[in-house]
Amino acid sequence: MPRLLGVDIPANRPAAISLTYLYGVGNKTARELCNKAGIEPTVRASELTEDEVARLAALLDKDYVAEGQLRRQVSQNITRLRDIGCYRGIRHRRGLPVRGQRTKTNARTRKGPKKTVAGKKGVKDLR
Template sequence: MVFMLGTNIPENRILQTAIQGFYGIGPNVAARLCAKLSIHKTALVGSVPAPKITSLVELMTGMTLENDLRRVLRDDIRRLKDMGAYRGRRHAQGLPVRGQRTRTQTKTARRLNRVDRRG
C-alpha cells in the first residue's frame, strides 16, 4: 500500500487510474502529471520508485483537490444565485444550466443533475 494525500492505494493498481480517484483529477490531468514525471501510463503503483511518488504528491498538493475544490464550486454556485444571474436561478431550480433542451428532457436533466444547489 502506498499512502498518497490521506488515501491508501494498493500497489497492484495502475498509477494513472489510481490518481484519477481523487476529486478534481480526470484522465487528461492524470496523463499530464505522469508525463511530467516521465512515468509510463501503464506503470503499477508498486513499480514506481518512491522519489517519483513523493514528487507526484508534491505536484498534487499544489492543486485544488477534494474538499477544497468542492467548496470552491459550491461557493461559485452560491455567488451566481446571490447575484440573481440566469445561471444561478437555473441552479436553484435544478434545471439544465448550459443551454440544454428542456422542452422534452427536463425529467432526465433533473434526475442526472442531482447536486446540492440549495444553500
C-alpha cells in the same frame, strides 16, 4: 490501495489511469504528474512505493488545484451566482438544467427518479 488527497485510488489500474479518479485530474494532468514525479505511467498503482506516492502528493499540493480545494472553488462560484440572482444562479436554486438543456421531455436524468404524489387517483362519480 494508495491514498492521495484523501481518496483511495484503484490499485489494479495503471498509475496514469488511477490518478484520474481524483476530482480535477484528467488524462493530460495525470500523465504530466507521472512525468514530473519520474513514474512510469503504465506501472500499476499497487506497485508504487511510498516514496513515489509521497512525490505525487507533494506535486498535487504544490502545482495543481484538485479534490477539496477545487470542490470548494466550484461551490463558492455557484453560491456567488445564486447571490447575484443571475439566470444561471436561479437555475441552480431551482434544480433545473443550467447550461441550456431542454426541459420539455425526458428530463429524468437531471431531475432524478419520478416522485409519486399521494391522493391523485381518479375522481369517483357521485350519483
